[in-house]
C-alpha cells in the first residue's frame with residue numbers, strides 16, 4: 190500500500206513499527222486520543238485508508254481500569270468508524286487491530302485451532318473489550334470496508350516494552366504450551382495486501398494473522414538464549430503459572446486458510462530466527 194495518504198493511529202509498539210516500515214509521514218500518524226480525531230480533521234487529511242493500532246494492552250491495568258479500557262478498546266474505535274463514514278462514506282478501508290487473545294485455548298474444545306468464525310471465549314477483561322469492540326464494529330460496518338486483524342503475541346526487532354521478545358527475555362521461567370505468534374512484519378504484509386485487488390475479499394471479515402505452525406514461550410526463550418539475549422529459561426508447568434498470574438495468561442493457536450492464502454506467511458520458527466537477529470542488533 191502506498192503510505193502517502195494512509196492514516197496510521199497509535200504510537201505504541203506496533204504503531205511505531207508500521208510508521209517506520211511504511212515511512213508514514215508525521216502528518217498522517219495520529220498519536221493523540223482516538224476520540225480527538227474528529228470529522229473535520231478526517232476531511233482535511235482525506236486518507237485513503239485508516240489503520241488503528243491504538244488500544245489499552247496491559248492486562249492488569251485493564252482489570253483495574255475497566256471503564257477506560259472499554260472506552261479505548263471498544264467504544265472509541267466504533268465512534269471513530271462512524272466519523273470516518275460521516276467524513277468520507279463507506280469507501281475508505283478501516284483496518285482495526287484486534288487480538289487472537291479473544292480465544293482462551295490453546296485449542297478449541299474439539300482440539301482444533303481457533304478460526305475467524307469461532308465465538309470468542311475471553312478469559313480476562315482486556316479480551317472481553319477486544320471481542321466487544323470487534324462485534325460492535327462488524328455490526329456497524331456490515332457491507333462496508335472494515336477488516337479486523339487478530340494477531341497473537343506480536344514481536345518485532347524494536348526495543349519496546351510490549352514486544353513479545355522483550356517480555357520473553359525478562360521472565361526466568363517459561364511454559365511449553367503451543368501458541369501462535371505474529372511478527373509485526375506479517376501484520377505489515379497483511380495491511381499491504383488489503384489494498385491490492387486480491388485483498389478486497391478481506392473486508393467485512395475477521396482475519397487471524399500469524400506465522401505458520403506453532404511455537405511455545407519456552408522455545409522462544411531458548412532462541413533468545415542462543416542469541417545471547419538471556420540465560421536459558423527454566424520450564425514452568427502451565428497450571429503452576431496460572432496460580433501465580435492474575436489475570437491468567439491466555440494461550441491461543443490460530444488457523445485461517447483465507448489469511449494464509451492471501452499473505453503466505455513464513456514458518457514461525459524461521460520468522461522468529463530472522464527477527465531475533467535484528468532484535469539483537471537493535472540492543473547494541
Ligand SMILES: NC(=O)c1ccc[n+]([C@@H]2O[C@H](COP(=O)([O-])OP(=O)(O)OC[C@H]3O[C@@H](n4cnc5c(N)ncnc54)[C@H](OP(=O)(O)O)[C@@H]3O)[C@@H](O)[C@H]2O)c1
Pocket residue numbers: 199200201202203204220221222223224242243244245246247260261265286287288289290319339340341342343344351352353
Ligand atoms: N502486543 C501484543 O502482543 C498484541 C497481541 C495481539 C493484539 N495486539 C493488539 O495490537 C494493537 C497494538 O498493540 P501494541 O503491541 O502496539 O500495544 P502498545 O504498545 O500498548 O500500543 C498501544 C498504544 O495505543 C495507545 N492508546 C491506548 N488508548 C488510546 C486511545 N484512546 N487513543 C489513542 N491511543 C491510545 C497506548 O497509549 P498509552 O500507553 O498511553 O495507553 C499505546 O501507545 C492493540 O490493539 C493490541 O490490542 C497486541
